[in-house]
Amino acid sequence: MRKILIILLAVLITLSLVGFVAARDGYRDGHRGGHRGDHYRGPYGPAHCFIASTLYGENDNHVLILREFRDKWLLSNKAGKKFVSFYYQNGPAVAGFIGEHKYLKPAGKAALLPLVGAAFLINNLS
Numbered sequence: 001m002r003k004i005l006i007i008l009l010a011v012l013i014t015l016s017l018v019g020f021v022a023a024r025d026g027y028r029d030g031h032r033g034g035h036r037g038d039h040y041r042g043p044y045g046p047a048h049c050f051i052a053s054t055l056y057g058e059n060d061n062h063v064l065i066l067r068e069f070r071d072k073w074l075l076s077n078k079a080g081k082k083f084v085s086f087y088y089q090n091g092p093a094v095a096g097f098i099g100e101h102k103y104l105k106p107a108g109k110a111a112l113l114p115l116v117g118a119a120f121l122i123n124n125l126s
Contacts, residue, residue, distance in 0.1 A: 012114045019117030023061035050091035052116075054098050055108045062116050069119035 049063045049070070056062045074080030098104050 015114035015117030015121075016110075017117065018120055019062065019065070019113045019115070022065060022120040023116060048091075050087075050095035051098065051108070052112060054095040055105055055112060062112070065116050065120050065123065068123050072123060 048058075049066050052060075052063045052066050070080075070084060074084050098108055
């Protein structure tokens with residue numbers, strides 16, 4: 001059990017570092033997604049990454065990585081579309097709570113960073 005926890009911790013740290021470096025090194029310049037910023041409209045209206053935008057800012061590189069992942073991978077299959085629909089229904093409430101409680105931002109950023117790293121790696125598979 002201890003070995004599994006160490007491996008999981010190593011994976012989380014690695015993905016966090018990938019997310020940090022990808023966002024820091026100007027992901028915007030290499031962004032292959034089909035949109036930038038507020039003008040994009042997804043299948044459920046304006047496409048917002050509610051939680052990531054609250055944590056990092058609307059057009060931050062972390063948000064761009066997650067948007068590309070959503071567009072390229074999640075919206076390309078039924079299960080992903082269901083997740084996006086669930087997120088669009090529930091994400092604004094979570095983002096609002098984080099926005100009202102600023103002390104949660106550092107923990108939220110730390111929790112989201114491995115997901116950004118994983119999204120970056122998956123986005124760059126092809």
